[in-house]
Amino acid sequence: MAVTLIVGAQWGDEGKAKVIDYLSENIDIVVRYQGGANAGHTVVVNGEKYIFHLIPSGILYPNTICVLGGGMVIDPEAFFLELSNLKEKNIDIEGRIRIADNAHILLPYHSLIDRLREESESITKIGTTKRGIGVCYADKVNRTGIRIGDLVEENFYKNRLPRIIQEKNILLKEIYKDKEIKVSQVEDLLRELGQKLKQYLINAPYYLNMEITSGKRVLLEGAQGTMLDVDFGTYPYVTSSNPTIGGALIGSGINYRFITESIGIMKAYATRVGEGPFPTEAFGEDSEKLQKMGNEFGSTTGRPRRCGWFDVEVIKHAARINGLTGLVLTKLDVLDEFDKIKIAVGYELDGKRISYFPSCAVERIKVIYEEMPGWKESITHCKKFSDLPKNTRKYIEAVEKFCGVPVKWVSVGPDRENTIKLK
Numbered sequence: 001m002a003v004t005l006i007v008g009a010q011w012g013d014e015g016k017a018k019v020i021d022y023l024s025e026n027i028d029i030v031v032r033y034q035g036g037a038n039a040g041h042t043v044v045v046n047g048e049k050y051i052f053h054l055i056p057s058g059i060l061y062p063n064t065i066c067v068l069g070g071g072m073v074i075d076p077e078a079f080f081l082e083l084s085n086l087k088e089k090n091i092d093i094e095g096r097i098r099i100a101d102n103a104h105i106l107l108p109y110h111s112l113i114d115r116l117r118e119e120s121e122s123i124t125k126i127g128t129t130k131r132g133i134g135v136c137y138a139d140k141v142n143r144t145g146i147r148i149g150d151l152v153e154e155n156f157y158k159n160r161l162p163r164i165i166q167e168k169n170i171l172l173k174e175i176y177k178d179k180e181i182k183v184s185q186v187e188d189l190l191r192e193l194g195q196k197l198k199q200y201l202i203n204a205p206y207y208l209n210m211e212i213t214s215g216k217r218v219l220l221e222g223a224q225g226t227m228l229d230v231d232f233g234t235y236p237y238v239t240s241s242n243p244t245i246g247g248a249l250i251g252s253g254i255n256y257r258f259i260t261e262s263i264g265i266m267k268a269y270a271t272r273v274g275e276g277p278f279p280t281e282a283f284g285e286d287s288e289k290l291q292k293m294g295n296e297f298g299s300t301t302g303r304p305r306r307c308g309w310f311d312v313e314v315i316k317h318a319a320r321i322n323g324l325t326g327l328v329l330t331k332l333d334v335l336d337e338f339d340k341i342k343i344a345v346g347y348e349l350d351g352k353r354i355s356y357f358p359s360c361a362v363e364r365i366k367v368i369y370e371e372m373p374g375w376k377e378s379i380t381h382c383k384k385f386s387d388l389p390k391n392t393r394k395y396i397e398a399v400e401k402f403c404g405v406p407v408k409w410v411s412v413g414p415d416r417e418n419t420i421k422l423k
């Protein structure tokens, strides 16, 4: 019985989807456990590009079952759009998608409030994706959320929905000076959605643990990354869920004892989108080069990603929290043209060396760098470790030594086939 967790070790966009697709070949079920359509997960197969926001990245294999876990916030419009995009590309999804009935539904008022908050002068701008994510999770925790399973329950329409909308209207009218929403309109929409979505609904803890017990192999797909975790990231500049291992348990209902591997995905450098501290951020020529070579523009919003150098303390933080058993180093080819490559090997805080990622004093840390020689040749064609130039191999070995976790795969290009298994 084996469940493998795939988790972002940095600020998201580490190439998780590429790795999940690559590893899904021998997997029966892929479960997305948190986040929503803020995620942009890119898979490239034989030059064809697919971007997933809600659907798990294992969908391209014909027999893999894809589960949208209970920890997710699901925008039905984005979900149906994604299904029709897949159908257009002739991906047969019939009978292969399940949705946990306790996942929350994200409605237009969530995105509206997210946008109004982001555009307000008096609220700290996070640089969110404006997909309503934080507002929907706030409703969940505030017990004013709507679960997908509620949509087919009469009691929900009678007892809960009018109060939920009434509260939203107070907020919209009094705080945001915006238009009120009509209960009847929301009810009509939700009833229609309930009819369309009920075919996908499952009790996820029951279904998943039963399938695992019967021998099915499962991958847990994280969105975002450890540094965007609402508890362990650079708060408040984070997303509103737990991309880390705790979120995987809560967002799937899988028994913790079934998780045998925890794989951290990390770029050979670092990026982040939106506001917030980024200790190894590069500026000027280096940053521009990383952005250009790595094509660092968000898959969801198209925003340019901020670029910087590989940060060992960030990965050690992720390894500690997620119990990482292995690492995947992606986008190594993006460093092909650099003469020198910087690695952040440690931090100083108030003049003293620290060996952890601080929760509250990130802006005050001083980063200590080492420099390694580049390899100055293309590596995308390489198929095994020994094909890689000497300096590339040295870089991988340095990353492994500094982080203290084995690097099990490296990725040298966006396509599924540009992947090298090391261990």
Ligand code: GDP
Residues within 6 Å of the ligand: 008, 012, 013, 014, 015, 016, 017, 018, 039, 040, 041, 042, 043, 044, 294, 299, 330, 331, 332, 333, 334, 411, 412, 413, 414, 415, 418
């Ligand atoms: P995710 O959110 O972690 O799944 O990552 P994204 O899909 O948002 O961003 C990763 C981007 O890098 C995508 O455009 C991928 O196609 C691309 N990519 C993934 N691995 C590699 C790689 O090894 N080399 C290059 N050049 N691009 C890669």
Ligand code: IMO
Residues within 6 Å of the ligand: 008, 011, 012, 013, 014, 038, 039, 040, 041, 126, 127, 128, 129, 130, 131, 132, 133, 134, 222, 223, 224, 225, 228, 237, 238, 239, 240, 272, 273, 274, 275
């Ligand atoms: P994937 O799964 C990178 C960032 C946003 C913003 C912060 C909060 O593709 O790695 P939110 O809309 O979640 O409330 O925004 O989190 N963010 C991401 N950055 N990759 C993502 O997902 C992200 N999802 C959210 O840019 O800084």
Ligand code: MG
Residues within 6 Å of the ligand: 012, 013, 014, 039, 040, 041, 042, 299
């Ligand atoms: Mg992404």
